[in-house]
Amino acid sequence: MTKVSMTVNGRAVSGDVEGRTLLSTFLREGLALTGTHVGCDTSQCGACVVHVNGAPVKSCTVFALDLEGATIRTIEGMANADGSLSPLQQAFQDHHGLQCGFCTPGMVMSSAALLAENPRPTPQEVRAYLDGNICRCTGYHNIVKAVLAASGQDVSAVAAE
Amino acid sequence: MHNFDFVKPSSLAEAVKAMQAEGAQALSGGQTLISTMKQRLAAPAVLVSLTGIAEMKGVSVAGRVMTIGAATPHAVVAKEAAKAYPALAALAGGIGDPAVRSRGTIGGSLANNDPAACYPAGVLASAATIVTSRREIAADDFFQGLFTTALEEGEIITAVRFPIPDRAAYAKFLQPASRFSLTSAFVARTGSAVRVAITGASENGVFRWTEGERALSANFSPQAVKGLKANADDMIGDLHGSKAYRAALVGVMTARAVAMAMA
Numbered sequence: 001m002t003k004v005s006m007t008v009n010g011r012a013v014s015g016d017v018e019g020r021t022l023l024s025t026f027l028r029e030g031l032a033l034t035g036t037h038v039g040c041d042t043s044q045c046g047a048c049v050v051h052v053n054g055a056p057v058k059s060c061t062v063f064a065l066d067l068e069g070a071t072i073r074t075i076e077g078m079a080n081a082d083g084s085l086s087p088l089q090q091a092f093q094d095h096h097g098l099q100c101g102f103c104t105p106g107m108v109m110s111s112a113a114l115l116a117e118n119p120r121p122t123p124q125e126v127r128a129y130l131d132g133n134i135c136r137c138t139g140y141h142n143i144v145k146a147v148l149a150a151s152g153q154d155v156s157a158v159a160a161e
Numbered sequence: 162m163h164n165f166d167f168v169k170p171s172s173l174a175e176a177v178k179a180m181q182a183e184g185a186q187a188l189s190g191g192q193t194l195i196s197t198m199k200q201r202l203a204a205p206a207v208l209v210s211l212t213g214i215a216e217m218k219g220v221s222v223a224g225r226v227m228t229i230g231a232a233t234p235h236a237v238v239a240k241e242a243a244k245a246y247p248a249l250a251a252l253a254g255g256i257g258d259p260a261v262r263s264r265g266t267i268g269g270s271l272a273n274n275d276p277a278a279c280y281p282a283g284v285l286a287s288a289a290t291i292v293t294s295r296r297e298i299a300a301d302d303f304f305q306g307l308f309t310t311a312l313e314e315g316e317i318i319t320a321v322r323f324p325i326p327d328r329a330a331y332a333k334f335l336q337p338a339s340r341f342s343l344t345s346a347f348v349a350r351t352g353s354a355v356r357v358a359i360t361g362a363s364e365n366g367v368f369r370w371t372e373g374e375r376a377l378s379a380n381f382s383p384q385a386v387k388g389l390k391a392n393a394d395d396m397i398g399d400l401h402g403s404k405a406y407r408a409a410l411v412g413v414m415t416a417r418a419v420a421m422a423m424a
Contacts, residue, residue, distance in 0.1 A: 002167070065167045
């Protein structure tokens, strides 16, 4: 076992891990941050997306030891300081951007990365950016609507197609 | 996945030394290797991470030559190469999905030489040079068949040097489930010389479509390759497309790439 240290949601954390310990395993089992979901474990579905130094990364496809000293943000770090939902999370709730909720942590983290890079995306840009996030309830229309709403755009005319 | 010793050198010299260990394997972004290890198709004793080596990262341009550090992620190439070599930046920005592009690197893609990967087409069509810890290898000598390259045991790709063509474009026919290429064409023109590299089609991996190159060198227009048929014998045939379908796509995607390059 080797010691790994990183900053997760603003908190300095460390733990003993094996070489093969994935970031997703370290977050869920080492730090009990079970908001990060593992859907496929083959880097197809995107449920496990977190931010590593600001960039979206599939936490099931990176080793914890490769991220020594990195800054990680997970879904647990997305709420406002007072515990209320962030505008993006609130938009997912308001626009029914989740059904079973399993893909939602990854959807929110990918969408947050998109909005940081592109504050007013078009619907096509949202769909292209969420290419690596699969919703098995197929609730895509409302997810796209939620992301557009969170970017401050009027979505009253956007209907499920 | 079987366990392994993980080492993360901070210089190329340390990485070269670490690669001398018995059962050592280089790890770049890991977007293919980690999945392969989960399936136990690879079980290295030592993983040597190349992601902490500053000298292997970044995009630089000097005159008509662009150099990309081998450990530069696709997302960084998509941004930083956009001005100097937009066709290659677009290729990088279309690999996988955003999260894959945050980690996956050009060096990893080339060393793996997946027959449906995007970078081998851009590198071969551009007549780029692969710089390693030991030597420089011309793209024409580097790709040697399915998942096979000129790399020797313990040799590490450190950078890739691209002569920037006058005109170039990459037309990708996406296989939407894997996000790899079904059949894609990278066309690069410098002076009147045209190089066409095809990925996703052949059982031998990326290749230069010489008939297409000849036709386009004489007449650089989509019409030049109309009706020109690639040989279907060595094509991949699977549930996504037959050999004949992929052979037909070679001409279609080349024509599209030429149209994009002329725009």
